Structure formats: C-alpha cells, structure tokens
Amino acid sequence: MTQIINTSCLLGLFVVFLASDILCNENGDYMKRDHSLVRPFQGVGVILPHWDFMGNTMVTSNYIRLTPDLQSKSGALWNYNPIMSRNWEIHVGFKVHGKGTELFGDGFAVWYTKERMQTGPVFGSKDYFNGLAIILDTYSNHNGPHNHQHPYLSAMVNNGSWSYDHDRDGTHTQLSGCEVRFRNVEYETLISIRYENDILSVSTDLENRNEWKSCFVVANVELPTGYYLGLSATTGDLSDNHDIHSFKFYDVDNDVSHDEIMRRTNIVPNAKSFEPPREHKDDPKPGMSNAKIFFIILFVVVVAALVAIFAISYFKDRNARKRFY
Numbered sequence: 506m507t508q509i510i511n512t513s514c515l516l517g518l519f520v521v522f523l524a525s526d527i528l529c530n531e532n533g534d535y536m537k538r539d540h541s542l543v544r545p546f547q548g549v550g551v552i553l554p555h556w557d558f559m560g561n562t563m564v565t566s567n568y569i570r571l572t573p574d575l576q577s578k579s580g581a582l583w584n585y586n587p588i589m590s591r592n593w594e595i596h597v598g599f600k601v602h603g604k605g606t607e608l609f610g611d612g613f614a615v616w617y618t619k620e621r622m623q624t625g626p627v628f629g630s631k632d633y634f635n636g637l638a639i640i641l642d643t644y645s646n647h648n649g650p651h652n653h654q655h656p657y658l659s660a661m662v663n664n665g666s667w668s669y670d671h672d673r674d675g676t677h678t679q680l681s682g683c684e685v686r687f688r689n690v691e692y693e694t695l696i697s698i699r700y701e702n703d704i705l706s707v708s709t710d711l712e713n714r715n716e717w718k719s720c721f722v723v724a725n726v727e728l729p730t731g732y733y734l735g736l737s738a739t740t741g742d743l744s745d746n747h748d749i750h751s752f753k754f755y756d757v758d759n760d761v762s763h764d765e766i767m768r769r770t771n772i773v774p775n776a777k778s779f780e781p782p783r784e785h786k787d788d789p790k791p792g793m794s795n796a797k798i799f800f801i802i803l804f805v806v807v808v809a810a811l812v813a814i815f816a817i818s819y820f821k822d823r824n825a826r827k828r829f830y
C-alpha cells in the first residue's frame with residue numbers, strides 16, 4: 506500500500522517537476538502549497554502567498570526572520586487557509602542563532618489554533634488559545650532546580666481556559682516534551698509534527714543527519730479541523746535570531762469523509778492522557794555514526810599498537826646497545 510502511494514506520489518512529482526507544485530515526504534504524502542512556505546520567499550510577484558506576517562518579522566528570499574537578535578522584539582507568521590485535513594504532518598526547517606553563548610532567548614512556537622494574528626505573551630502570541638502549541642523554549646525562566654535542560658521542546662493543548670505559565674516554562678500544562686539542542690549550528694535544524702488518528706508525534710533532526718529522532722508520542726489528542734497554522738517568536742532582555750527556512754504541510758488523510766472533516770470543525774481541543782517523555786532513540790536506519798565510531802576505535806587501536814611496537818623495539822635496541830658497549 507505504502508509502496509503504491511509512494512510510487513504515485515513520485516510519479517506526480519516527476520510529472521509536475523518543472524512546476525514543482527507537488528512535493529512528497531518520506532511516506533509519499535502530498536505537500537500542500539496552500540499551507541506551506543516554499544523558497545524563494547521574496548522575489549518578483551507576491552511575497553508569501555497564503556501567509557500573513559506581523560510585528561518584527563522580516564522576509565528575505567532565503568529565510569523568514571521572526572525576530573532579530575535584539576531585545577524586546579516579537580514577530581509572527583500565519584497561514585490564512587484553514588486546515589481541512591483530519592490527519593497531517595508538518596516539517597519546519599529553522600535556525601536559532603545569536604551572539605549569546607550563555608544567555609539567549611526566548612524561543613519560538615508552532616501553532617495550530619482557532620485564533621490567528623493575535624499578539625500576546627506566549628512567545629509573541631495569544632494566551633488562553635484554542636488548539637495546539639509546540640513550544641521551542643530556549644530560556645529557562647525557572648530559578649529552582651529544573652527537571653530538564655534548555656532548550657526544551659514541549660506541547661500544550663488548550664481549550665481557551667488555560668494560561669501558559671512562563672515561570673515554570675509551561676511544565677505544569679505540557680502534554681509532553683524533550684530536551685533539544687538546536688542553537689548556533691551551521692546547518693538547518695528541523696522539527697516534524699505529525700497528527701494522525703488523534704496521535705500527536707513530534708520528532709526532530711537537529712544533527713544534520715537526515716533522519717528523525719522521536720521527541721514524544723501522545724495518544725488521545727483531539728484537535729478540530731478548520732484551525733490555522735502559525736509561527737511566532739519573541740525576545741525580551743535576552744535575544745536570538747529566530748529564522749524559519751521552510752514550512753511543509755502534508756495531507757495524510759486516507760479515506761476521511763467530507764462529513765467527518767466538517768463534524769470535526771465543532772469539537773473542542775482536548776488531550777485526555779499523556780505518556781511520559783520517551784528516551785531519545787534513533788530511528789532504526791543504517792547507523793552511519795556506528796560505523797564512524799567503529800573506525801575511530803579501530804584507528805586508535807592501530808595507532809596504540811604501532812606506538813607500543815615502536816616503544817618496545819626502541820627500548821630493546823637501547824638495552825641491546827647498552828650491553829654491547
């Protein structure tokens with residue numbers, strides 16, 4: 506089945522390659538332009554079709570800077586087409602970088618919410634939101650002992666009645682989360698958010714390895730259809746450049762009726778239960794790094810052996826000379 510989808514999507518990709526209207530993810534799902542951001546972001550014609558931006562957001566041809574590395578900045582980017590897919594997957598390519606080595610902040614968020622284009626205290630966007638927030642928090646506001654390091658990635662589902670608690674870095678309202686290291690690296694870092702059959706799975710590729718590492722998987726997450734996708738970031742006393750390099754939305758629906766899509770516009774966002782964060786585990790793909798480690802160990806062993814052989818023969822030589830003279 507997967508094979509068939511893959512083939513048809515690849516075929517589609519091939520047919521419209523010049524127009525590059527359709528792209529596929531690893532599973533052969535179609536990317537939807539209406540909800541995606543494709544380079545160049547700026548050029549002749551419309552800047553960012555399907556998206557609005559606000560605040561300090563700056564659009565260049567290669568990236569969209571939500572905030573510059575300056576104090577008290579805030580910016581956001583919102584898709585203006587409601588999501589009419591029951592199941593979907595998003596890949597966001599980003600780069601967070603700045604002058605600070607010890608102190609930097611505050612971070613950015615990926616949103617799937619009822620509200621759009623509303624500024625507020627949660628990484629530049631509205632608090633008491635309806636929907637899902639995936640927060641990439643670079644600064645620890647918590648003074649006491651923390652149960653995790655920063656940067657930290659967490660998810661929050663809200664029906665409009667909860668406030669995001671900055672003092673606790675959202676830990677009391679989070680569904681799940683994991684520690685992430687994505688600041689000040691040369692390459693583009695990526696996050697994948699998949700929502701399928703009420704299961705929310707978040708993965709990252711922060712090491713330029715071209716493979717996904719699971720951050721968490723949470724079941725029983727109910728999100729309505731018809732909400733909007735957005736991105737926002739903020740700086741305070743501390744700052745960073747929060748750059749978006751790509752945003753790809755894939756429709757993962759398979760036999761979902763129009764009636765169900767419409768019915769789900771009326772449900773209230775809800776997360777029934779959550780799993781504790783899983784241990785970081787690499788995908789079971791061919792381990793390039795294992796091979797590397799093996800060759801490094803082999804190299805060290807060979808060098809050590811050569812040194813030992815050299816040392817032994819050298820001392821033997823000296824001892825031999827001593828005896829002769």
Ligand SMILES: *[C@@H]1O[C@H](CO)[C@@H](O)[C@H](O)[C@H]1NC(C)=O
Nearest residue numbers: 663664665666667773774775
């Ligand atoms: C919203 O969430 C709160 C807290 O979980 C709950 O008490 C309330 O009933 C929910 N509201 C709706 C409309 O579901």
Ligand SMILES: [Ca+2]
Nearest residue numbers: 642644646674
């Ligand atoms: Ca924080």
